[in-house]
Amino acid sequence: MTKQQSGATVAQPKHFLLAGYVGGINVGDETLTAAVAAHISRHYSSNITIASGQPALSQTYIGNSYNYVEAYYPGQPLNTKGLLNLVRAIRQADIIVFVGGGLLQDAHSTKLIQHCAFIASVAKVMNKPVMSFGIGAGPIKSAQGVKLSNLFLHANDVLYCRDSYSVEYIQQHLAPQPDTIKQGYDSIFLQGQQPADTARQKVVGLCYRHWPGLEQSTLLRLTQQLIDNEYAVVFMPYEKSDIALYHSLKQQFGDKIQLSTEQNIAATLGTISALHGLISMRLHANLLAILAGVPCVALSYDPKLSSVLASVGYGQNVLPLSASAEEILHLLQHPPAATQQHLLQQAIAQNAGCFSDAINLSLARQTPFSAVRKVALTAYWYRSLVLAPATRRVAVAIAPVFNKLLPGSLKAWIRRKLGFNW
Structure with a gap:
């Protein structure tokens, strides 16, 4: 894999707008956003604005060095003023950068793709260059x-x-x-390797999430075996929903398992670098462990784990989600020798070049949309984000009266048009 050379000489952007699944809050996505923002700050004379679903939370986690604007995902759609603020931030930017992560998937809903498509297409209506970096794709159902x-x-x-x-x-x-899709690496590698914590304790991090195929009995057995082997155990939630798993373990093991409660990127990196080992279903927790030189066992619930880790020489650290507690513990205690360490160094070295080339390519191309397409996109987003929500609110308000008066066939038609059970 070699970085793509654009050969274009263009004026470097001064104002970046960063977007993605920011403000979820998902620790992995916040971390890679921080990595991209820090990389831009180191290499460009720039002003950075981050579009976040929850700007206050993102600011606490990523830091005060950047500007923040509210995005309409996650959570409820923005009001008209909020949407105008987001559009204004797009207009003021010299370039829009999608920071990475699994943006092209609808495992839970299409809201994330809608959010990204909105920002990207509005940018094109305004003739702004748009680039995406470290993107994961699939499944889209x-x-x-x-x-x-x-x-x-x-x-x-x-x-x-x-x-x-x-x-x-x-x-x-x-x-x-044509010729817009390139292969690079995960955005997290822009931050480079972290210094190893020489004072590591015998602490194992568990980073699990609810997922079909995850056997609670295996997690309980694994935790018990870790405790029997005199490891301290810390549970590391990457989303709020993960905490339910921690409570189920806490109920079983009491004070023998603790909860990680980092509130910012520095604390997250510090906790991982001090671990004796990590067992994780989360891609970015595994990648942070690799960058810190911490042994990790990646439990693959999605092809991305095997694919991304193999690309940097850590494919042997991946086990299927169905692996037994004994298999997981054995791999943790007997990590495979790093026979392809050069792949990690290559990822770190080449990713910075890929990022620079992505900026140059997007600035040089700036593929324009036709006037007709700009009008059509403006109408589409106005209908989707302003008119449709307003129509639904009115429909909910009048439903108690009209539901009693309208025939069933007409109500069924209205339900299809509104997209919910009116």
């Missing part, structure tokens, strides 16, 4: 997800995927613009 993903792809001047699986998924299931 709905027709709406495919439609929004293609809109997002068409608004990108260049898109670097984090692994070969994502490149192949886009090429096979979507319709990208």
Whole structure:
């Protein structure tokens, strides 16, 4: 894998707008956002604004060195003033950068793809360059997800995927613009390797999430075996929903398992670098452990784990989600020898070059949208984000009266049009 050379000489951007699944709050996505923002700060004379669903939380986690603007995902849609503020931030930017993560998927809903497609297409309506970096793709199961993903792809001047699986998924299931999809690495590698903590304690981090195929009995058995082997155990939630798993373990093991409560990027990096080992379903927790030289066992619930870790020489650290407690503990205690350490160094060295090339390519191309398409996109987003929510609010308000008066066939038609059980 070699970095792409654009050969273009262009004026460097001064004002970056960073977007993605920011403000979820998902520790992995906040961490890679911090990595991209810090990299830009080190290498460009720039002003950085971060679009976040919860700006106050992102500011606490990522830091006060950047500006923040509220994005409409996650959470409720923004009001008209909020949307105008977001559009104003897009207009003021010299370039829009999607910071990475699994943006092209609808495992839970199409809201994330919609959010990204909105920002990217509004940027194109305003003739702004758009690039995406470290992107993961798949699965996309709905027709709406495919439609929004293609809109997002068409608004990108260049898109670097984090692994070969994502490149192949886009090429096979979507319709990208010609010669815009490149293969690079995960955005987290922009931060480079972290200094090892020489005072590591015998502490193992558990980073689990609810997922089909995760056996609670295996998690309980593994935790018991860790305790029997005199490890201290710390549970590391990456989303709020993960805490339910911690409480189930806490009920069983009491004070023998603790909860990690880091509130900022420095604390997260410090906790991981001090671990004796990590057992994680979360991609970015594993990558942070690798960058800190901490032995990790990655439990694969999605092809991204195997694909991304193999690309940096850590494919042998991956086990299926169905692995037994004994298999997990054995791999943790007997980590495979790093026979392809050069792949990690290559990822760190080349990723910075890929990022620079992505900026140059997007600035040089700046693929324009036609006037007709700009009008159509403006109408589409106004209907989707302003008119449709307003219509639903009115429908809910009048439902108690009209539900009693309208025939069933007409109510069924209204339900289809509104998209919910009116």
